[in-house]
Amino acid sequence: MDGASMDHSAKMKKSSGKKKVAVVGGGLVGALSASFFAKRGFDVAVFESRDDIRCAKVVKGRSINLALSHRGRQALKHIGIEEKIVSMGIPMHARMIHSLNGKCSPIPYGRKGQYILSVGRTNLNKELLTAVEAYPNTELNFSHKLLDWSPETGTMTFHGLDGAEKEIQADLVVGCDGAFSATRKQFLRRSRFDYSQTYIPHGYIELSMPPRNGEFAMEPNFLHIWPRNTFMMIALPNLDKTFTCTLFMRFEEFEKIITGDELIAFFQKNFPDSIQLIGVDALKRDFFKLPAQAMVWVKCSPYHVSDRCVLMGDAAHAMVPFYGQGMNAGFEDCLVFNEIMDQFNEDFAAVLPEYSRVRVPDDHAMCELAMYNYIEMRSHVNSRYFLFRKYLDGALHFIMPKTIIPLYTMITFTRTRYHEAVIQWQWQNKVITRGLWIFGTMSIAGGTYLLIKHCPKMPPVTVEQLWNRVSGLKWLRT
Template sequence: MPSVLIAGGGLVGSVNACLFGREGWRVTVFESRSDPRGNALQRGRSFNLALGFRAMETLKHIGILEDVIKMGVPIKQKINHLEDEEGVLEKLLLLKEGDFILTINRQKLSKLLIKKAESYSNVKFRFGHKATKYDVECEKLLVESPDGSQITVEGDLILVCDGAHSTIRRSLLRTPQFNFSQKYCDIGYMDLSVPIENVSELKLGIHYSWRRKGVILVALVNRDRTLTVSLFANFTVFAENCSTPENSVLFFQKHFSLIYSIIGERHIFYTFSRYKPQAIISVQCSRHGFFDKLLLMGDAAHAMLPFQGQGANCGFEDCLVLQEILEETGEDGLKSLVQQYSEVRTNDTNMMNKMEWEGYVQLVENMQNPNRSFGWFNKMKSSLKKKLNVWFPSKFTLAAFSRERYSEITRKHQLAQKFQLSIKATFAIIIIIIVFMIIRLISDD
């Protein structure tokens, strides 16, 4: 059987290991970190994954979807809080009745995927081994061992899944006609997840959010009696309000009293004394396939902003799309596999990247004017949005609850926008005509 080398043993790397392991390939995964199954859950640097239809279809293909659903929490509703007002309960705009977003801890899912991958005897994980470079001349992968020595390894197919700051991708930057871009958004995040004794104020299965000027706080209750709390804020807000642990405590006391009462002063003080706000990066590549044997996948190919929850979903779908193309081309068509995958996936993921950035721009506007998102006007707008979603599902709805290609979602959204603009123009013309007729009637009198 052919062999596949996977650089990076995170979520996308582990999903690929499961899928290729099931197909009988000889799989070797190189991961720079230690085995996560021996580590405590990380704090301060991550937030829950939001798995939609794309990710769940991939997990179903692997055969662990039911186990993942039991670990996670299905979300169909959200409660938005503004300043001192009561929270507003809303249903997510679903594509069909049975849809939901599954929230789950990243590290727990990673452990389950590694366990599943290693259930195949042909899959090997080499923890503490960092893939550092692809040598174009000898067509081999360079790997740094735990003792610092360099080894070269060879495989029929190489999958680069080593994240947004991929070292393998960096070694490809001199490749002709390969364009790469990255940009950071102005919003950072802090994770304040904590075990909890009593959360009677918050319920399982609801996405809670609090909006203040320049700030969004999100809270989710997990099945294991932990509370995931993620603070998203402009870096200037962090600098002005959370420059010291003491200031951070006061900031939570003033603006997020309910969350403060649940997680406590000690945890807030500890988190902000030990961790700094994490930056969020967006990455795009002009192509994902190289040398007829190497593919960039997941964040290494298309790191996305997290505000529409498509990063992990898109990465998981990368793996499924690759398997679907492999079924068509067969093991003897690796050259065709790499070319087809790059052609299909590059444009789609860049489209999603663009959608995520547009969503971020809108989010920043809403964060600066949080009051504008609520009140009677918002209720009317929300009601209209739900009605329109039946005929014209939003970009988020289609992305989250279907496997519609991202490029097709963009096309449909553009058509819907044109239709809505034509409706607005028609109403405007009708109003002008009515006003003109009223003026004429008044002038005739």
């Protein structure tokens, strides 16, 4: 054990003697969850299979940029680091749509002043680990891989830093170890546990857009999107004035691009304005550096086993990245669990079942929405009707702020429960669509009636007869 770990062990001896919580996974959600438990006074031990990323020269793992929004910020606020993390992010006020002809059109995310933040995963993880370390009742254990654990006793077996197996006893095991969670494997051995894992047919490759003359190559306060109906590219700004570009496309389309010339021809056809911004050599280097990476979504239920273990973050609900809510949903898991702890006076036997009851429908709804938003980002944003509805919904929200709330606003800028936001959205969509149909039908009927009334060659017709004829048209009802 290194000096830092010895220091943590010494800290643990000074703790209050409360129950011990073992957090498996020192990523974003694991580190945040550990801070929540430590703040409540529990003895907290974090076990991470990787080395300490704060000391590593190269950090392995996913690098898709993160979009921090209201739910995540509320969780960070609870442990007192919201302002620090916000200062490390870049505000994005709107989507910037890049058409084939090079025209750029912004689509605001919400009202004036509402924005999401582009934040780097690695820097955020480092800050969260440092925040955990500040509590005297915490212990950080790196290079510890979970082999197995017992739901009956809470005994956990790790493959330690020295290569030997190590047993740890905990009153509560918190699984925050990602989509391929080792903690969740014990759940799969039990009856009445539902689990599904789905790989989508699309993968992604990341590219880097360097600064130009020391400044951002594009306007920085936007999430840039090149929507091409069946695939798309996005770009998020970084503090070093670069953009991280991510190309999402079906695997078979990636496999068709074998040579550098084929790659450039593909970009000239689909993203012509980006070639000069990225650079031909850099584009070829980044594209062929790694094969396209897969994206998986995971749904399971319940999120707990008796009063011994609970799942949070991707271990409970891995989702595709297209709504920017994966991290925010994981952070909100910590916040919701903490609120339920208040409600049930830290009684794990009552808290864990309630957490599953409350959180499962919300996270399942968000997983579905994340897939829906991929279609919206790559295709719907090209539709005039989509843009019309976007502005109409915004106008109605301005007039009736408590009655009509755009779905994106509910998800991104409020803590409305995810599944309740979906229900509200479906109701609103039905009401607005029906209103547009009635308005359109009446406009056609009124216009036709005036035309007939002022045209002497046409036979007279009553409003009732006209309405019956117009409302009988099938295309108006579809």
